[in-house]
Amino acid sequence: MIPPICCLCHKDYYDEPPGCAGEFVKFKNYQAINEVNTDTGAFTLNEPSGYRYFCSRHLPHAVALSHKTAEEAFDALQSQFADEIEQIKQANQPLSLWQRVKRAFNQ
Ligand SMILES: [Zn+2]
Numbered sequence: 001m002i003p004p005i006c007c008l009c010h011k012d013y014y015d016e017p018p019g020c021a022g023e024f025v026k027f028k029n030y031q032a033i034n035e036v037n038t039d040t041g042a043f044t045l046n047e048p049s050g051y052r053y054f055c056s057r058h059l060p061h062a063v064a065l066s067h068k069t070a071e072e073a074f075d076a077l078q079s080q081f082a083d084e085i086e087q088i089k090q091a092n093q094p095l096s097l098w099q100r101v102k103r104a105f106n107q
Pocket of ligand 1: 006007008009010011054055056057058
C-alpha cells in the first residue's frame, strides 16, 4: 500500500482536519493493482503505478495535471512549489549547535 502522505510536502493524511484531507490521484499512466496471471490464474497485488497521494493544499493542482503521467505531473508540481518545498525542508532540518544556543538565549 502507498501511505497517504503528500508526495510533495510529506503532509500526512492524519495531520489534516477530518473531511478536509487530501486524496489519491490517478494519472494518465495509472495501472490497476489487481492483476491475474493468465497462465497460472494466480492473483497478484502490485504497487499501482501512476497513483500518488496529495494533501488538501496540493490536491487541486495535482488533479489539474492528471492528464499527464505521474512523473511529468510530479516534476511540474515540484517546480511550481519549489520555494514552498525548500522552506519545508529547512524547517525539518535539525538545528545546528549555534542555532540552538541562539534560540535558548532568545527565550
Ligand atoms: Zn502537500
